[in-house]
Amino acid sequence: xxxxxxxxxxxxxxxxxxIKTKLEFRTDFIISSFGIIITNLAGIFTFFLIFNxxxxxxxxxxxxxxxxxxxxxxxxxxxxxxFDNIWNMWSHLINGTFIKYYLRPIDNMFYYMSExxxxxxISQFLLGIIMLIYSAINMxxxxxxxxxxLLIILLISSSxxxxxxxxxxxxxxxxxxxxxxxxxxxxxxKDFAKYPMTIYNGAVKFxxxxxxxxxxLAYYPSxxxxxxxxxxxxxxxxxxxxxxxxxxxxVWRAGLxxxxxxxx
Amino acid sequence: xxxxxxxxxSSLMVKLSRKTSILFSFAANIFFVLIIFYLWSxxxxxxxxxxxxxxxxxxxxRLTMATCISSALITNIEWFISSDxxxxxxxxxxxxxxxxxxxxxxEAMGIAICNFITITLPTIVILFMFYNSYLRIGVxxxxxxxxxxxxxxxxxxxxxxxxxTSFYTESIWGISITKNVIISILAGAVVPxxxxxxxxxxxxxxxxxYAIYQVxxxxxxxxxxxxxxxxxxxxxxxxxxxxxxxxxxxxxKAMSNIKINGG
Numbered sequence: 103x104x105x106x107x108x109x110x111x112x113x114x115x116x117x118x119x120x121i122k123t124k125l126e127f128r129t130d131f132i133i134s135s136f137g138i139i140i141t142n143l144a145g146i147f148t149f150f151l152i153f154n155x156x157x158x159x160x161x162x163x164x165x166x167x168x169x170x171x172x173x174x175x176x177x178x179x180x181x182x183x184x185f186d187n188i189w190n191m192w193s194h195l196i197n198g199t200f201i202k203y204y205l206r207p208i209d210n211m212f213y214y215m216s217e218x219x220x221x222x223x224i225s226q227f228l229l230g231i232i233m234l235i236y237s238a239i240n241m242x243x244x245x246x247x248x249x250x251x252l253l254i255i256l257l258i259s260s261s262x263x264x265x266x267x268x269x270x271x272x273x274x275x276x277x278x279x280x281x282x283x284x285x286x287x288x289x290x291x292k293d294f295a296k297y298p299m300t301i302y303n304g305a306v307k308f309x310x311x312x313x314x315x316x317x318x319l320a321y322y323p324s325x326x327x328x329x330x331x332x333x334x335x336x337x338x339x340x341x342x343x344x345x346x347x348x349x350x351x352x353v354w355r356a357g358l359x360x361x362x363x364x365x366x
Numbered sequence: 367x368x369x370x371x372x373x374x375x376s377s378l379m380v381k382l383s384r385k386t387s388i389l390f391s392f393a394a395n396i397f398f399v400l401i402i403f404y405l406w407s408x409x410x411x412x413x414x415x416x417x418x419x420x421x422x423x424x425x426x427x428r429l430t431m432a433t434c435i436s437s438a439l440i441t442n443i444e445w446f447i448s449s450d451x452x453x454x455x456x457x458x459x460x461x462x463x464x465x466x467x468x469x470x471x472x473e474a475m476g477i478a479i480c481n482f483i484t485i486t487l488p489t490i491v492i493l494f495m496f497y498n499s500y501l502r503i504g505v506x507x508x509x510x511x512x513x514x515x516x517x518x519x520x521x522x523x524x525x526x527x528x529x530x531t532s533f534y535t536e537s538i539w540g541i542s543i544t545k546n547v548i549i550s551i552l553a554g555a556v557v558p559x560x561x562x563x564x565x566x567x568x569x570x571x572x573x574x575x576y577a578i579y580q581v582x583x584x585x586x587x588x589x590x591x592x593x594x595x596x597x598x599x600x601x602x603x604x605x606x607x608x609x610x611x612x613x614x615x616x617x618x619k620a621m622s623n624i625k626i627n628g629g
Contacts, residue, residue, distance in 0.1 A: 130537045
C-alpha cells in the first residue's frame with residue numbers, strides 16, 4: 103500500500119510538469135483536441151450514413167453499433183493519454199538515452215511511461231462517454247447500479263488490454279531498436295475492434311479472440327449489454343486483461359535484459 | 367526542370383530504399399481493405415442485391431480503389447514543410463534560386479510514385495484478379511494515370527496550405543488529421559457517395575474532393591465515353607488550378623507574417 107502511494111505521488115509530480123509544458127502551446131492543444139473530435143465524429147457520421155440505408159449489421163442496430171464504438175473510444179483513451187511515450191521509444195532506444203530509466207530506484211516501465219502525457223486524448227475520452235450515454239439511453243437494455251459498475255470494470259479491463267498490446271509492440275524495440283512501424287501497425291490494427299466480430303470469418307475471428315485480443319477491446323464486453331445476457335466470452339474480459347498485462351511485464355523485463363544501449 | 371526531376375528521383379529512391387517501411391504500409395493498406403471487405407459484406411448481408419444503386423461488388427471495388435489510391439496520395443509532405451518552417455530551414459529555401467513550392471512538389475511526387483508502385487498497383491492487380499469483369503482495359507488506363515497525377519498535384523496543393531499553417535501554430539497534427547479525415551469522407555473513400563443524403567451529394571460533387579478519388583476510379587470502371595472522360599479531367603484540372611491559386615495566396619499572407627526562431 104505504501105509503495106502504491108509512493109508511485110502515485112511520483113506520477114503526479116511528473117504529470118504536473120508534463121502538463122504544464124504541454125499547455126504552453128495552448129493553440130496546439132485546442133487544434134489537436136478539435137482534430138481528434140472531428141476524426142471520431144467522422145466515425146460516427148460513417149455509421150450514421152450506413153444505417154440510413156440499412157437497419158442492422160448482423161443483428162446489431164444503429165444505437166448498439168454506437169454503443170460498441172463509444173465503448174471502443176473510451177477503452178483506447180487511457181493508452182493514448184497515459185502511455186503516449188510509447189511513440190518515442192525509437193528515439194530513446196537508438197540514441198541511448200533509454201539508459202536513464204535503468205538508473206533510478208523506481209520501476210523502469212512506470213518511469214518511462216510517466217514521462218509523457220497526451221492531454222488532447224481527454225477530448226476523445228469525453229466524446230466517448232457522451233456517445234456511450236447517448237447510445238445506452240436509446241438501447242433496450244435497462245441499466246442498474248450493478249450493471250453500471252460492471253460496465254466500468256469492463257471498460258477498465260479493455261483499456262488494460264489496449265495498453266498491453268501497445269506496450270508489447272513498443273517492447274519489441276528492445277530487440278530491433280526501431281519499433282515505430284510495429285507500434286504503428288498495431289495502432290492501425292485496433293480499427294478492427296470497432297466492428298462486431300461476427301462480420302469476420304472463422305479464421306480472422308479466431309485470431310482476434312485468442313491471439314491478438316482485439317475482440318475484447320469493445321465487441322465482446324459490449325455484447326453483455328446488447329444481448330442482455332452475461333455471456334462467458336464477455337465476462338472473461340477482466341481475466342484477459344490481467345493475463346495481457348502479466349505478459350506485457352514479462353516481455354518488457356525480458357527486453358530490458360537484452361537491450362544493449364552502449365554497444366552493437 | 368532537370369533539377370526538379372532529380373529531386374523527384376532522389377525522393378523516390380529514398381522512399382524505395384526503406385523496405386520495412388514499405389512492407390508495413392502495405393500491411394496497413396491490406397488491413398483497411400480487409401475491413402472494407404468484411405464490413406460491407408455484412409452490410410449487404412441482410413439486403414437485396416443493391417443498396418443505393420450499388421451492388422456489393424461495386425461498393426467493395428470503389429472503396430478498395432479509393433483506399434489504395436489514398437495510400438499513394440497521402441505523402442505527408444505537409445510534415446516536411448512544417449518541419450522546415452519550425453526549424454527555420456525555410457530561410458535557406460527562400461534565398462536559393464529555386465522555389466520552395468516546386469521543391470516540395472517534386473519531392474511529394476517522388477513519394478507518391480513510390481507509394482503508387484508499391485501499394486496502389488499491387489492492390490489494384492489483386493482486386494481485379496477477383497473482380498475482373500468490372501475492369502476496362504484500354505486507352506482509359508492512360509487517362510487513369512493522367513488523372514492520378516492531377517490528383518497528386520491537387521492533394522499537394524492542399525497539403526502545402528496545411529504545411530504553411532506552421533507559420534501560425536507549432537504543431538500541424540490536428541489540422542493534418544482533420545484534413546485527412548475530411549478528404550477521406552467527402553471523397554467517398556469510407557462510404558460510397560451514393561449513400562450520402564442528396565443535399566450532401568450535390569455539395570460533394572461540386573467540391574474538389576470528388577475530383578480526387580472518384581474521377582480516377584471512374585476511369586477504370588464504369589462506362590464513360592471519351593467526352594465524359596475529357597470533361598472530368600477538365601474539372602480535375604480546374605480544381606487543381608483553384609487550389610494552386612489558394613496556396614499562392616496563402617503563401618503570400620503567411621510570408622508577410624514570418625517569425626523565425628534563432629539565428
